[in-house]
Amino acid sequence: MTEVRNMPHLWRGKVKFASWPSAWTVLGRWLPPLVCLYALGCATAALAVPATPAVTGPQLVRSMSFPNRPMRLIVPFPAGGVADAVARLLAERLSARLGVQMEVDNRPGAAGTTAGDVVAKASSDGHTLLFHQANMLIQPGLEPVPYDVVRDFTPVARVATTPLFLVIDARLPMRTPEQWMTAVKSNPGSYSYGYGQPGSPSHLYAEYAVRGIRNGVPLVTAKGEAAVVQEMLAGRISACFCSFAAVQSQVRSGGLRLIGVTGMARSPLAPLVPTLQESGLEGYAASAWFGVMAPAKTPRAIVSRLAVELDTVMAEREVRSRLQAAGLTTLRDSPEAFATAIRSESFQWQVILRDVSHVQEP
Structure with a gap:
């Protein structure tokens, strides 16, 4: 088989084409295997490529x-x-x-x-x-x-x-979180915080606000935020961490005052109210x-x-x-x-x- 014997010569660059058989002889011997290989390749490609694009999301x-x-x-x-x-x-x-x-x-x-x-x-x-x-x-x-x-x-x-706002009774003179905290620390028995649900963010923030204050600041539990608001209007609770929904009408009427808000940024509900973090009070970001x-x-x-x-x-x-x-x-x-x-x-x-x-x- 001259074509096979010439393979080593091809690698050395010394092929003698005079000994190759006729074209029809080559086609007769190689065409059937080539056709089989082509068909096998097509079948393999069909299996490897999905019929439709991948679908996600x-x-x-x-x-x-x-x-x-x-x-x-x-x-x-x-x-x-x-x-x-x-x-x-x-x-x-x-x-x-x-x-x-x-x-x-x-x-x-x-x-x-x-x-x-x-x-x-x-x-x-x-x-x-x-x-x-x-x-x-x-x-x-x-x-x-x-x-x-x-x-x-x-x-x-x-x-x-x-957003939870630090809300105080509007009859109190304090206007900023700093003024409020100074007053509470100097006379803790005169002020109180209220909350409506034990274990809520309002409750934890009230507990956190009075930590470390000697003699303690009274914490009053009421039956929900609405009850906290009513107690504040009656003068029995001084402050709370409350939602805007619970206090918005009383803030507009002048009965309650917003002096700060929790979180990392001011609330669009009351954009003029500073965050407690802006006021120098850390720990109210959640x-x-x-x-x-x-x-x-x-x-x-x-x-x-x-x-x-x-x-x-x-x-x-x-x-x-x-x-x-x-x-x-x-x-x-x-x-x-x-x-x-x-x-x-x-x-x-x-x-x-x-x-x-x-x-x-x-």
């Missing part, structure tokens, strides 16, 4: 037929009130966007842990969601809870923040928020789809107006930003709990 979710049945939004608040109203507004909008009915399932009790436990144990298929607030980051530092906030949930998005979470191990594509739909809902002008009227600030969030906030704010609340517990030790 919301498109992948649609190809998975999500959602494919009614959904539940578990809410740790009783029917009525601001939080329940926000949850029902979200459920209504998401039902329209997702094409399935989303039911609001109120599960109040045990400081929100009852609702959290239901979702932590639910199937990770995206059909059962939790609508909760920042209190869920505080509760594990107060008592045992049946779940781990980081391990047992997948953050989807925060939808609104509730915010109160409402957010949506799914069970752990919920597929990333489903979480992304839900986050996109929530972002679209929160961008609606009517939704923003209704939340602002309720004293809330809408928030367009992502799963990643929500997860970061949970980690950082959990740490901040635990620091506050540690400092408060240390002060209260005999």
